[in-house]
Amino acid sequence: RMMVNMLEHDILPVFVATTFSFPETHSLTYIYTAFSKPVELPGIHEFTAMGLLDNRMIDYYDSTIQKKVPKQDWMKERLQQEYWDKGTQSRQSKQQWFKVNIDILMNRMKQSSTETHVLQWMVGCEGDEDEHGNLQFKRGINMYNYDGNDFLGFDDEHQVWVAAADAAVLTKRKWDEVTALKDYTKGYLEKECMEWMKIFLKYSKMQLRDASPPEVHVFTTKAKQSSIVVLTCLATGFYPKEITLNIRRNGRILNKEDGVKSSGVRPNHDDTFQRRDYVEILRSDTAEYTCEVIHPGSNMHKEKTWGKSHSCFSYEFIVFSYH
Structure with a gap:
């Protein structure tokens, strides 16, 4: 029984x-x-x-x-x-x-x-x-x-x-x-x-x-202090909305304790979504910062690196699709 x-x-x-x-x-x-x-x-x-x-x-x-x-x-x-x-x-x-x-x-x-x-x-x-x-x-x-x-x-x-x-x-x-x-x-x-x-x-x-894979952008903007810049990782245009976004410093994932802030997932006007994470860093910091985006819905895993030159441009580091 x-x-x-x-x-x-x-x-x-x-x-x-x-x-x-x-x-x-x-x-x-x-x-x-x-x-x-x-x-x-x-x-x-x-x-x-x-x-x-x-x-x-x-x-x-x-x-x-x-x-x-x-x-x-x-x-x-x-x-x-x-x-x-x-x-x-x-x-x-x-x-x-x-x-x-x-x-x-x-x-x-x-x-x-x-x-x-x-x-x-x-x-x-x-x-x-x-x-x-x-x-x-x-x-x-x-x-x-x-x-x-x-x-x-x-x-x-x-x-x-x-x-x-x-x-x-x-x-x-x-x-x-x-x-x-x-x-x-x-x-x-x-x-x-x-x-x-x-x-x-x-x-x-x-x-x-x-599914729509995200576009990934890494860029910096000015902060209140001249010695600091705001490093931003932006993923946009993706569907469905489930997504993982990480900012890495020399390979280590940064978190809230490191000052990382996030907009959370927000809707775009075309039924896709966006998410923006950002962190303040020293302008003199020579470490390598990488934006990692994992979007299960489109089977995409992408990383983009913001180089040591600290310009406002980013270059694609590595892309894994259908892993």
Whole structure:
């Protein structure tokens, strides 16, 4: 009775690997993590769930926000509100399911309720894409982990549950007796998960075609003191808006403690975006300053260097596209 209805419908995200050889392997995976009690640490929630498409997060839920939310623009734009409402209900149900089953495991192992324990579930599928865009099932993933150790997994090929710990044997025996559960699990991994992977890959590739890479500029302007100049790194004209921008001094990334300020991502008039980061430096500084821009939506990684001459011109240092 430990885990019932564990495979209620949920959309699995896809990991998109950027490569030029075929077959190209893709994956769609959901990861659920639950603690036996609240953890008083910043950014750590009693329950979290996330969808991953080719190792890139596409949706997220935690016990604080209590909502399933998109983490990619194409997820937000392509999927209707009904999808997110149903996904929220499913995640809330799973949150309760995890809470019940952690208690069952702790009682089974005679563990104290004053201790903190964690139960994790990873479920999803991998598929190979050929040069014609056809996707074929490669393998399914359905694994439970308890306190950092393998606990229970599903052998998709032989359609049996495999206990990786003594405490999991009881659950394995009960689940192996439920033919409907094994059939559903196998069908989900090999068919339903793969169908969602196809949909998500299609949407993500449509955004990639529509994506606009940023133009990158590095320049200086006068500061209030004549001995100082303001070094600016500007990325503009990009879509979607997710972007990483770093100013480096001799290779080291500068941060707020170094005086770096940012405009944040702002809209342009043509539905693209811009971001401007800047820092004050000594005019006499002979270090090499580099502006690094990473734009996942267009698979662009660009660096531009402002030379030691401290002129108001910049030259392109290195460009990596489709890395």
